[in-house]
Amino acid sequence: xxxxxxxxxxxxxxxxxxxxxxxxxxxxxxxxxxxxxxxxxxxxxxxxxxxxxxxxxxxxxxxxxxxxxxxxxxxxxxxxxxxxxxxxxxxxxxxxxxxxxxxxxxxxxxxxxxxxxxxxxxxxxxxxxxxxxxxxxxxxxxxxxxxxxxxxxxxxxxxxxxxxxxxxxxxxxxxxxxxxxxxxxxxxxxxxxxxxxxxxxxxxxxxxxxxxxxxxxxxxxxxxxxxxxxxxxxxxxxxxxxxxxxxxxxxxxxxxxxxxxxxxxxxxxxxxxxxxxxxxxxxxxxxxxxxxxxxxxxxxxxxxxxxxxxxx
Ligand code: CP
Numbered sequence: 001x002x003x004x005x006x007x008x009x010x011x012x013x014x015x016x017x018x019x020x021x022x023x024x025x026x027x028x029x030x031x032x033x034x035x036x037x038x039x040x041x042x043x044x045x046x047x048x049x050x051x052x053x054x055x056x057x058x059x060x061x062x063x064x065x066x067x068x069x070x071x072x073x074x075x076x077x078x079x080x081x082x083x084x085x086x087x088x089x090x091x092x093x094x095x096x097x098x099x100x101x102x103x104x105x106x107x108x109x110x111x112x113x114x115x116x117x118x119x120x121x122x123x124x125x126x127x128x129x130x131x132x133x134x135x136x137x138x139x140x141x142x143x144x145x146x147x148x149x150x151x152x153x154x155x156x157x158x159x160x161x162x163x164x165x166x167x168x169x170x171x172x173x174x175x176x177x178x179x180x181x182x183x184x185x186x187x188x189x190x191x192x193x194x195x196x197x198x199x200x201x202x203x204x205x206x207x208x209x210x211x212x213x214x215x216x217x218x219x220x221x222x223x224x225x226x227x228x229x230x231x232x233x234x235x236x237x238x239x240x241x242x243x244x245x246x247x248x249x250x251x252x253x254x255x256x257x258x259x260x261x262x263x264x265x266x267x268x269x270x271x272x273x274x275x276x277x278x279x280x281x282x283x284x285x286x287x288x289x290x291x292x293x294x295x296x297x298x299x300x301x302x303x304x305x306x307x308x309x310x311x312x
Contacts (some may be wrong), residue, residue: 033304105127133169181209214249261281
């Protein structure tokens with residue numbers, strides 16, 4: 001890649017992943033480090049978002065930069081028929097970095113092809129969500145003290161869930177064992193199982209969300225069944241509530257287990273789990289701020305840790 005875009009988690013090497021985690025840790029300790037003076041960042045959200053957009057915008061603000069953008073494409077010239085190519089070319093005239101979410105798979109990659117401005121993919125359809133993966137890895141590292149040799153159970157919408165796709169790919173460096181819990185309609189796509197096979201990643205598929213699966217897990221990664229991805233809403237109605245985690249299901253789980261969820265949740269985690277110390281999804285979302293500060297700095301070629309060590 002000619003610039004520091006982040007389109008797929010596959011664009012980042014193991015060393016870069018670990019370096020981003022080190023930077024995230026630095027930003028957790030020093031969130032208001034003003035290194036983006038004079039920089040303008042665009043957040044272009046063609047799909048709804050709460051956490052991703054607001055944490056990216058908070059990250060820019062805390063780093064001392066400025067944000068322009070939109071969260072409702074209906075209020076832009078997209079609604080008049082302007083193409084994605086033209087929108088990206090226009091916006092890249094104004095800013096130093098584009099952060100975009102789009103409903104089409106491959107939209108962020110396309111944006112990198114029509115503009116020299118770095119692009120961060122904030123989610124493209126059912127494909128990838130690499131900044132979510134960085135905060136997931138940071139959350140796993142913080143709660144488990146390591147990334148290696150973990151038993152990770154992914155539950156729910158594994159077909160359309162871009163967060164599980166990105167996380168699965170990133171974990172290839174760390175010898176995980178995956179358990180995929182999903183109904184046949186929402187099973188992990190074959191291409192990701194092929195990726196596991198090609199990378200020597202162990203996985204087991206389940207349709208039953210059994211106590212054995214829960215009690216063996218280090219990480220229980222719950223996901224929402226995404227209504228917006230279904231062509232057939234009758235099928236959504238059939239599968240939407242198949243897997244719900246309740247507090248009493250965690251009684252015999254491992255002491256180090258943490259429950260993660262990219263959020264938003266609907267019914268897949270009962271509210272009675274929220275006060276369990278093993279529930280980590282709100283802290284996970286908080287970690288997004290620090291991971292995204294690290295990603296923004298990488299995209300703009302700013303290495304805070306190097307700068308700090310040179311001061312000494
Ligand atoms: N996890 C996540 O992408 O949340 P939002 O859709 O609210 O950004």
